[in-house]
Amino acid sequence: MNPAIVVLRAIVAREFLRFIHQRERFIAALVRPLVWLLVFAAGFRAALGLSITPPYQTYITYEVYIVPGLCAMILLFNGMQSSLSLVYDREMGSMRLLLTSPFPRWWLLLSRLLASTTISILQVYTFLLIAGLFGITMEPWGYVLVFPSLVLGGVMLGALGLLLSSFIKQLENFAGVMNFVIFPMFFLSSALYPLWKMAESSTLLRDICAVNPFTHVVEMIRFSLYSDMNLAAFGWSFGWTVLLLGAAVWGYDPARGMARHR
Amino acid sequence: MARRFKSLAALLTSVAVATAPQLAMSDEIWVTNEKDDTISVIDIETMEVVRTIDVGERPRGITFSKDYSVLYVCASDSDTVQVIDPETGRVLHELPSGEDPEQFVLAPDDRHLYIANEDDAITTVVDTQTRTVVAQIDVGIEPEGMAISPDGKIAITTSETTNMAHWIDTETQELFANTLVDSRPRHAEFIKDGTELWVSSEIGGTITIFDVATQAEKGKIDFEVTGVHPDRVQPVGFEMTAGDTHALVALGPSNHVAVVNAETYKVEDYILVGRRVWHMDFNADRTLAFTTNGVSGDVTVIDVAKRKALRSIKVGRFPWGAAFRPTGS
Numbered sequence: 001m002n003p004a005i006v007v008l009r010a011i012v013a014r015e016f017l018r019f020i021h022q023r024e025r026f027i028a029a030l031v032r033p034l035v036w037l038l039v040f041a042a043g044f045r046a047a048l049g050l051s052i053t054p055p056y057q058t059y060i061t062y063e064v065y066i067v068p069g070l071c072a073m074i075l076l077f078n079g080m081q082s083s084l085s086l087v088y089d090r091e092m093g094s095m096r097l098l099l100t101s102p103f104p105r106w107w108l109l110l111s112r113l114l115a116s117t118t119i120s121i122l123q124v125y126t127f128l129l130i131a132g133l134f135g136i137t138m139e140p141w142g143y144v145l146v147f148p149s150l151v152l153g154g155v156m157l158g159a160l161g162l163l164l165s166s167f168i169k170q171l172e173n174f175a176g177v178m179n180f181v182i183f184p185m186f187f188l189s190s191a192l193y194p195l196w197k198m199a200e201s202s203t204l205l206r207d208i209c210a211v212n213p214f215t216h217v218v219e220m221i222r223f224s225l226y227s228d229m230n231l232a233a234f235g236w237s238f239g240w241t242v243l244l245l246g247a248a249v250w251g252y253d254p255a256r257g258m259a260r261h262r
Numbered sequence: 263m264a265r266r267f268k269s270l271a272a273l274l275t276s277v278a279v280a281t282a283p284q285l286a287m288s289d290e291i292w293v294t295n296e297k298d299d300t301i302s303v304i305d306i307e308t309m310e311v312v313r314t315i316d317v318g319e320r321p322r323g324i325t326f327s328k329d330y331s332v333l334y335v336c337a338s339d340s341d342t343v344q345v346i347d348p349e350t351g352r353v354l355h356e357l358p359s360g361e362d363p364e365q366f367v368l369a370p371d372d373r374h375l376y377i378a379n380e381d382d383a384i385t386t387v388v389d390t391q392t393r394t395v396v397a398q399i400d401v402g403i404e405p406e407g408m409a410i411s412p413d414g415k416i417a418i419t420t421s422e423t424t425n426m427a428h429w430i431d432t433e434t435q436e437l438f439a440n441t442l443v444d445s446r447p448r449h450a451e452f453i454k455d456g457t458e459l460w461v462s463s464e465i466g467g468t469i470t471i472f473d474v475a476t477q478a479e480k481g482k483i484d485f486e487v488t489g490v491h492p493d494r495v496q497p498v499g500f501e502m503t504a505g506d507t508h509a510l511v512a513l514g515p516s517n518h519v520a521v522v523n524a525e526t527y528k529v530e531d532y533i534l535v536g537r538r539v540w541h542m543d544f545n546a547d548r549t550l551a552f553t554t555n556g557v558s559g560d561v562t563v564i565d566v567a568k569r570k571a572l573r574s575i576k577v578g579r580f581p582w583g584a585a586f587r588p589t590g591s
Contacts, residue, residue: 042489057573058562059517059534 015115033070055226068222069191082116083161117154153217159244166251294321295578302577315351360386378405397435409450420447499541535562554581
C-alpha cells in the first residue's frame with residue numbers, strides 16, 4: 001500500500017478510536033443540534049413565516065429550514081473541537097511525535113483534517129437520521145448528494161480550526177475561540193434565518209452574513225440536500241478551503257509559521 | 263445534480279411524447295384571481311402558468327361544462343356569470359345570475375346552474391341554454407356554498423349568517439328541509455354516490471356530515487393544527503380523493519390542508535401550503551391536488567399519495583377557485 005495512504009489510514013483510525021472511546025462526546029455533539037431542532041425550532045415554528053426561496057419550491061416549516069444549518073453547525077463545532085484536541089496533543093507531546101513523521105507536513109495535516117471530517121460526517125448522518133425519525137426528511141437523493149458538500153465543508157471548517165490552533169498557546173484559550181469565532185460565525189449566517197429576513201432588520205448584517213464563509217457552507221449543504229447545486233456557494237467554500245488550508249500549513253511550518261515562537 | 267438528470271429524463275420523455283402519435287397534451291388547472299380580475303391557466307405537466315385571461319370583476323366560482331367546451335365564471339362584482347370559450351379565452355356571453363354571485367354548481371343535466379347570491383339571500387337557477395332565470399329560491403342570509411346531488415334531485419345552499427344548509431327539491435324548486443350547522447358554512451359536497459352531505463363551517467371550525475336520506479346529522483369533524491391558534495383553523499373548500507376514501511380540506515388562514523379519512527371521519531394528516539388556502543381541484547387521476555392560496559397569491563401542488571406539498575406556483579392576486587380542464591385529444 002502507498003505509504004501516504006498508510007499514514008492517512010493510521011491518523012483516521014486513531015481519531016476514530018478516540019471518538020468511539022468518548023461516547024459522551026458523540027452524544028454531546030448530537031444533543032446540541034437536536035436541542036436546536038426539537039426545542040428552539042419548535043418554539044419558532046409559527047413565529048417565522050418563511051417565503052419560498054431556492055432550493056425550496058414550496059412552503060416549509062422552520063424545522064425543515066434549519067436542518068442544513070444544523071448539519072453545518074456539527075461540522076463547525078467538530079472542526080473547533082478537533083483544533084482543541086490539537087492543542088491538547090501539542091501539550092501532551094503526541095503532536096511532536098506526529099510531526100516527526102518523514103511525510104510532508106501538509107499531508108499529515110490534511111490527513112488529520114480528513115480524519116476529523118469523517119467523524120463529523122458520521123455525526124451529521126446520525127443527526128439526519130434522528131431528524132428523519134421525527135418526520136423531518138429531505139429528498140432521498142439529497143442524502144447521497146450532500147456527501148461531497150459535507151466533505152468540503154468539513155475540511156474547510158477543520159482547516160479554520162487548524163489555523164486557530166496554531167495561534168492558541170494553551171487549552172484555556174479555547175473559550176475565546178468559542179466567543180470570537182464559533183458564535184459569530186454561526187449566528188451571522190443563513191443557518192438560523194434566511195438572508196432576506198436578516199435584511200429586513202439590517203442590510204449591513206445581511207451583507208456580513210453574505211460574506212461569512214460559514215453561510216456558504218450552509219447554503220452548499222442546503223442545496224445539495226435538495227439535489228440541487230449552488231455553484232456560488234460551492235466556489236466560495238472551495239476558495240476558502242484552499243486559503244485556510246494554506247494558512248494552516250503555513251502556521252504549522254516550524255521555520256516560518258506561528259509554531260516558531262513556541 | 264439529480265434534478266438536472268431528472269430534467270434531462272423529462273426532456274427525453276417529452277421528445278418521445280411529442281413524436282408519439284395521438285398522445286395527450288398536458289392538462290390544465292384554471293384558477294380565478296379575485297383581485298386581478300383574471301384567470302391563471304396552469305399547465306399540469308410543467309407546473310407553470312401558461313396563460314392569463316381577463317374576465318369580469320372579482321371572479322370567484324369557476325366550473326366547466328361536462329364536455330369542457332365552455333367555462334362558467336362567477337364575476338361577483340360584475341353581477342354576472344360569464345361564459346367563456348376555453349380555447350380562445352374570449353367571453354362568449356353573460357348569464358343573468360342575480361346580484362353578487364359567489365359560488366355555483368352545474369346540475370348533472372349540464373344545463374342548469376344553481377347560483378348563490380350572497381347579497382340577496384336567494385339561490386338563482388339559470389338555464390344556460392335559454393340564458394334565462396328559471397327560479398329564484400329564498401334561502402338564509404349570505405348564501406355561499408352550493409352543491410347538487412349526483413342524481414340532480416337535491417340542491418344545497420349554505421347560508422353564512424343563518425348557519426344553515428338549505429335543502430332544495432330541484433323538481434319543485436322549493437326548500438324541503440333546513441338543517442343547522444356550525445358558524446359560517448362555506449362549502450358543501452355530496453359524497454359516496456350522494457348518500458352523504460358534507461358541509462364545512464369556517465368559524466365553527468368543523469365539517470358536519472349529514473345522512474342525505476333522513477337529513478340527520480351523522481358526524482362531525484374537528485381540526486387541530488399544531489402551533490396554530492384554533493381561531494385560525496377555518497375549514498373552507500374541500501374535495502374528495504379518488505374513490506371518496508379521503509377528503510382534502512382547505513383550512514384557510516391556518517395555511518394547512520387536512521387529510522380526512524372519509525370512513526372514520528378522523529384527520530390523518532396536515533399539509534403545509536400557502537397563506538389562506540381556500541379551494542382546490544385535482545388532476546385527471548386525482549394524484550395531484552392544486553390548492554388556491556389567497557394571501558400568498560399562489561397555488562400549492564400536493565402529491566395526494568405522499569401527502570406532501572411539491573411546489574407552489576405564483577398566480578395572480580388572491581386566487582380563489584380552481585377547475586381542472588383536460589386538453590388531450
